[in-house]
Amino acid sequence: MLSLAPKAELTVDETPLVSATDVQKTYFTRQSPIHAVASASVDVARGEFVSLLGPSGCGKSTLLMMIAGLERPTAGTIMLAGEPVAAPRRDIGIIFQDATLLPWKSTLENVLFPIRILRLPVTQYIDRAHSLLKMVGLAGFEHKKPGELSGGMRQRVAICRALIHDPEILLMDEPFSALDAITRDQMNVALSEILETYRKTVIFVTHSIREAAFLSDRVVVMGGRPSTIILDMKMPFSRPRRFEIEETQEFAQVCRTLRLTIEAAHGHGEASARSEHAKANTAAGSVIE
Amino acid sequence: MAKATIGTETGAALPASGANRFQGAAGLSSIVLPLGLAFVVLAAWQLYVTIWQVPSVILPSPVSIAKYIVARYDILLTHAVPTTLESAAGFLLALLLGVALAILITYSDMAREALYPNLIFFQLIPKIALAPLFIIWLGVGSQSRIAFSVFIAFFPVVIATTAGFLSVDRGILRLCRALTATEWQVFTSVRFPMALPHIFSGMKIAITLAIIGVIIGEFITAQAGLGYLIIFATARADTEVSMAAIVVLCICGLLLYGLVALAEMVANRFYSADSR
Numbered sequence: 001m002l003s004l005a006p007k008a009e010l011t012v013d014e015t016p017l018v019s020a021t022d023v024q025k026t027y028f029t030r031q032s033p034i035h036a037v038a039s040a041s042v043d044v045a046r047g048e049f050v051s052l053l054g055p056s057g058c059g060k061s062t063l064l065m066m067i068a069g070l071e072r073p074t075a076g077t078i079m080l081a082g083e084p085v086a087a088p089r090r091d092i093g094i095i096f097q098d099a100t101l102l103p104w105k106s107t108l109e110n111v112l113f114p115i116r117i118l119r120l121p122v123t124q125y126i127d128r129a130h131s132l133l134k135m136v137g138l139a140g141f142e143h144k145k146p147g148e149l150s151g152g153m154r155q156r157v158a159i160c161r162a163l164i165h166d167p168e169i170l171l172m173d174e175p176f177s178a179l180d181a182i183t184r185d186q187m188n189v190a191l192s193e194i195l196e197t198y199r200k201t202v203i204f205v206t207h208s209i210r211e212a213a214f215l216s217d218r219v220v221v222m223g224g225r226p227s228t229i230i231l232d233m234k235m236p237f238s239r240p241r242r243f244e245i246e247e248t249q250e251f252a253q254v255c256r257t258l259r260l261t262i263e264a265a266h267g268h269g270e271a272s273a274r275s276e277h278a279k280a281n282t283a284a285g286s287v288i289e
Numbered sequence: 290m291a292k293a294t295i296g297t298e299t300g301a302a303l304p305a306s307g308a309n310r311f312q313g314a315a316g317l318s319s320i321v322l323p324l325g326l327a328f329v330v331l332a333a334w335q336l337y338v339t340i341w342q343v344p345s346v347i348l349p350s351p352v353s354i355a356k357y358i359v360a361r362y363d364i365l366l367t368h369a370v371p372t373t374l375e376s377a378a379g380f381l382l383a384l385l386l387g388v389a390l391a392i393l394i395t396y397s398d399m400a401r402e403a404l405y406p407n408l409i410f411f412q413l414i415p416k417i418a419l420a421p422l423f424i425i426w427l428g429v430g431s432q433s434r435i436a437f438s439v440f441i442a443f444f445p446v447v448i449a450t451t452a453g454f455l456s457v458d459r460g461i462l463r464l465c466r467a468l469t470a471t472e473w474q475v476f477t478s479v480r481f482p483m484a485l486p487h488i489f490s491g492m493k494i495a496i497t498l499a500i501i502g503v504i505i506g507e508f509i510t511a512q513a514g515l516g517y518l519i520i521f522a523t524a525r526a527d528t529e530v531s532m533a534a535i536v537v538l539c540i541c542g543l544l545l546y547g548l549v550a551l552a553e554m555v556a557n558r559f560y561s562a563d564s565r
Binding site: 068069070087088089090092094096098100102103104113114116117118145146147 | 458460461463464465466467468469470474478479482559560561562563
């Protein structure tokens with residue numbers, strides 16, 4: 001049950017674990033209905049890392065929340081391991097933009113929080129909690145409280161917490177966007193290292209092109225008004241991934257394609273004003289804010 | 290596996306240990322300064338009474354009040370017991386009622402909409418004016434004083450506790466929902482601990498109000514209690530007794546407040562955001 005299998009094989013199972021078909025989400029307000037997601041279909045295979053990429057307000061987080069069972073789609077279906085998603089499930093680990101740790105609980109207790117909520121035997125998971133914390137470089141911080149940790153450390157605790165009950169799927173909603181750029185780069189490498197050990201199916205929401213390209217097997221670009229999926233692109237980089245790939249010509253090319261796709265979908269207002277600057281920065285990977 | 294790239298930002302976290310010494314010094318002056326001031330005021334009072342030979346009916350000296358307390362502690366204690374017990378009972382009932390109402394307000398939109406405006410309106414009533422009615426409704430026994438004490442003490446508990454329950458980070462609630470937590474689990478493991486500092490601040494106000502409630506009840510009707518003693522002694526122009534009773538009342542109040550503060554310290558051992 002608590003597999004700590006080192007380096008699982010990198011092959012990807014072909015049957016989709018998560019399958020969203022023609023999903024639509026409309027919020028009915030007093031004025032006019034807001035179409036958060038006009039139509040989205042996306043399949044995620046077992047063991048795959050898929051990023052949902054797009055500018056703010058493109059409905060990518062909404063889609064993720066629907067997959068988590070925290071929001072109900074207005075139309076369309078979401079299947080998870082062959083069952084329709086109607087409510088939150090126990091086999092999902094979730095990470096938000098904020099670490100959302102309990103301030104009065106120690107790092108270790110925060111990691112064990114899902115075990116208590118799921119009424120699993122806590123003692124059986126303490127070793128796993130320790131090895132997860134060690135993995136993310138927080139060995140020795142088990143008894144610190146969140147207030148004594150930096151933002152990056154808190155988010156790592158949140159990652160351990162999401163992995164503690166060994167969920168099949170990891171859903172991450174802009175997990176690193178509240179961190180500074182340097183910490184964020186560290187977290188990207190840390191995350192890919194973690195996933196080499198604890199192999200998971202990951203759906204990762206981000207508005208950073210570089211982050212999506214670096215981490216993902218596939219990048220799904222959402223955008224347009226109303227919002228749909230405008231590109232579904234396989235990342236050609238091999239694993240394990242380290243910073244060096246960001247310096248390759250291939251990486252720059254992929255980022256450029258992603259950026260141009262987003263710009264095309266969102267007209268030339270804000271995007272073109274920045275495109276000159278962005279072109280200059282393509283080698284380093286540009287970030288759509 | 291985990292390499293330097295993961296980065297242990299050790300330096301980011303730890304508070305400097307030198308801070309303790311400073312706190313120690315501040316702690317000392319926070320004891321010496323208020324005690325010193327109180328002593329100066331008492332000494333001035335004593336001097337004023339001695340030099341101008343103020344009659345004891347108008348203003349007894351601190352020394353004579355102290356002497357009376359030492360000499361007649363038995364009488365004072367007899368009267369202190371019912372006042373303290375009734376205050377404690379009023380406080381505990383106010384706490385239960387306040388937290389119960391706060392839970393109702395937190396979990397039921399209908400209860401919130403129905404209760405909240407009424408509670409605020411209630412708070413605008415000068416509640417002391419209602420004290421005689423409690424005697425009419427509940428008689429001259431303890432129950433009317435306790436009921437009145439609850440009546441004036443529960444409001445701060447409701448307001449503070451409700452604020453605490455509603456102060457929970459929405460992200461944490463969403464996490465709980467994603468983990469399929471039951472409403473009971475959310476309450477016990479998140480909402481309640483999160484609300485504890487608020488509840489304690491409500492309790493600290495409530496304990497002083499509970500004592501006021503009992504004293505007012507005793508002013509109106511009682512056969513024992515410090516409030517009764519104060520009224521009785523004042524009517525006989527026995528100011529020394531009256532003052533002694535007030536001193537004992539202060540001690541009882543401090544004791545009850547101290548118990549609440551102690552409970553807060555115990556709770557902090559488990560629910561504080563700081564490491565101990």
